[in-house]
Amino acid sequence: MAGAEGGDASGVTAVIGGSGFVGRAVMRQLAERGEPAVNVDVVPPGPEVPGPYRHADITRPDTLPAALMDAHHVLLLAAEWRDNVRPRSRYREVNVDGVANVIAACREIGIRRLVFVSSCSVYGPTPGEVDEDFAGRPINPYGESKAEGERLLRSWAAAEPDVALVIVRPTVIFGPGNRGNVWNLANQVVNGPFLMIGDGGNRKSMAYVENVAAFLLFVRGLDPGVHVFNYADKPDMSMNELVAFIRAETGLRPRTDLRLPRSAALAAGRLFDAASRVLGREFGITSERIFKFCANTQYSAERARQAGFVPPYDLREGLRRMLRAEFGMGPGRA
Numbered sequence: 479m480a481g482a483e484g485g486d487a488s489g490v491t492a493v494i495g496g497s498g499f500v501g502r503a504v505m506r507q508l509a510e511r512g513e514p515a516v517n518v519d520v521v522p523p524g525p526e527v528p529g530p531y532r533h534a535d536i537t538r539p540d541t542l543p544a545a546l547m548d549a550h551h552v553l554l555l556a557a558e559w560r561d562n563v564r565p566r567s568r569y570r571e572v573n574v575d576g577v578a579n580v581i582a583a584c585r586e587i588g589i590r591r592l593v594f595v596s597s598c599s600v601y602g603p604t605p606g607e608v609d610e611d612f613a614g615r616p617i618n619p620y621g622e623s624k625a626e627g628e629r630l631l632r633s634w635a636a637a638e639p640d641v642a643l644v645i646v647r648p649t650v651i652f653g654p655g656n657r658g659n660v661w662n663l664a665n666q667v668v669n670g671p672f673l674m675i676g677d678g679g680n681r682k683s684m685a686y687v688e689n690v691a692a693f694l695l696f697v698r699g700l701d702p703g704v705h706v707f708n709y710a711d712k713p714d715m716s717m718n719e720l721v722a723f724i725r726a727e728t729g730l731r732p733r734t735d736l737r738l739p740r741s742a743a744l745a746a747g748r749l750f751d752a753a754s755r756v757l758g759r760e761f762g763i764t765s766e767r768i769f770k771f772c773a774n775t776q777y778s779a780e781r782a783r784q785a786g787f788v789p790p791y792d793l794r795e796g797l798r799r800m801l802r803a804e805f806g807m808g809p810g811r812a
Contacts, residue, residue, distance in 0.1 A: 480626045489550025490514045491698065494536065494580065496521040499656050500595065501555045503691035505529050511695075519556065536576035539702045542583035542740055559597075559620060566619050567788060574621035574630070581634045590702070592631070593644040593694055598683070598708060598777050600625040600647060605778035607683075607714075610647070610706045627739045635704050646690075648709040649777050653687030653796065654803035659770070660684060661804060667724045668805050676740040680719035680774040683710035686796025689789040696787050710779040711793040717771075723794070727801050740772045777780045 491508060495501045496517030508515040509528035517523055522533040536556050546552065558572035574735040575752035584592060599621030601614030608614070616622045619800065628645055652660035666672040684790070693709055725732060747765030754761055792800070 490516060490548050491551040491553060491695075492516050492518050492546050492796055493553045493555065494518045494534070494547035495553075495555030495557070495595075496529075497521040498555060499653070500651060500687055500689060500690055500694075502527050502655075503653070503687045504553060504694060505554070506691060507688075507691050509696060513767060516545075516549070518542075536579050537571055539579040539582060541605075542579060542592055546583055546587055549587075549589055550591065551628050552580070552589055553595070553694055553698070555595045556593060557624070569619040569623040569628075573620070574626045577627040577630050585634075585638075590638075590640055591698065592626070593640045593697055594631055595694065596628055596645050596647045597621065597624045598647045598649045598710075598775070600628065600717055601777075603773065604775065604777075605796040606774070607778050609778040609799050610708055610781060620778065630800060636811060640702050642700055642702045643704045645704070645706045646694060646697065646709055647707065647777070648685045648690050649683040649775065651685045651687055651690055654798055654800050656687065656800075659799070660797075663720070664724050664728075664801060664805065667721055668730065670722070672735055674717070674721070674735045674737045675743045676715070676717075676772040677737070678721070679716050680772060681714045681716045681776050682720065683712075683775060683777045683779075683796075684711050684793065685711050685779060686760055686791055686793065686800075688790075689791055690798065693782060693787055697785070707785070708779050709782055710777050711789060711791075711796060712779055713793070714776050715793070724801065727798055728805050737742050743768045743772070749803075 491513065493501050493515060494505050496505045497519040501517065501519070505515060505527050515529050517527060517529055517531045519531070519533045520533065523531055527560040532545040534541040536542065551618055556576065558568050581657065590695050599618065601608060601612055602617045602621060605610065615806060616625050631643055635641045650659050652658060689711055690709055697705065697707065721735065724731065744765055747763055750761045750763045751765050
């Protein structure tokens with residue numbers, strides 16, 4: 479499946495957020511390997527998620543020590559990540575204060591190995607494909623909260639040199655069952671109407687969920703110290719290439735899509751932002767989502783490759799598996 483794991487990957491792995499989208503894939507892979515694991519989450523898992531479950535809420539520090547008591551590794555996936563969360567303080571409550579609570583529990587119990595799932599949102603706008611050393615500046619509350627969570631974890635590792643801290647920054651993650659950005663795009667292309675915003679030449683890094691899960695397990699055993707990795711499946715695709723791939727794999731005939739200039743779309747997004755503030759309701763169109771759609775968001779994954787990780791699936795196969803599960807495949811569509 480993947481390259482050999484480095485260092486010590488033995489013992490119980492506690493997956494904080496194991497009921498979530500990535501967490502479910504991690505729990506399945508741990509079960510397939512026959513490794514001891516526990517799902518620690520505020521949300522009980524569905525029947526498709528294997529392994530024992532312990533209820534805990536990272537915003538309630540009193541719930542964590544008992545849930546993590548016998549863990550050797552902690553994978554911290556739990557986060558507040560959705561767009562336009564209200565109140566905005568929720569990002570800090572979960573992604574910053576929650577991280578501080580997990581650190582306190584690890585100190586109390588004596589856990590020295592933690593893998594933190596951060597985000598490429600910590601970079602903010604980028605000038606091109608960037609690596610882990612890029613000094614970015616996040617532009618939304620989610621990215622800001624993830625960056626602050628990273629700083630708390632780094633301070634912990636700096637104060638206690640025997641801690642092995644791995645920070646993984648995935649780009650946009652997709653896969654069957656997820657209703658995120660990649661699914662939204664595919665749904666618009668398949669079920670229409672689809673409107674391309676901008677010229678479609680901007681390139682996007684993406685990550686297939688099964689590969690992300692495998693990478694999180696791969697890095698569990700790294701030596702003490704701080705290790706930072708981007709995660710993306712390569713090669714990146716342009717929006718035009720991605721739309722053409724979706725059409726081909728779902729049996730749709732090639733066509734020239736209607737296009738809206740980026741400037742006009744952003745102006746419309748700002749109008750929806752204003753209406754959202756006045757009316758107190760959320761709309762599917764926001765200026766932030768339009769900005770993200772048109773942005774060139776590319777992240778280097780060379781460090782992960784140099785570490786010896788081999789993803790189980792290439793990018794196009796991951797996309798194909800998602801499209802097959804969500805939309806079906808075959809010729810004859812209009």
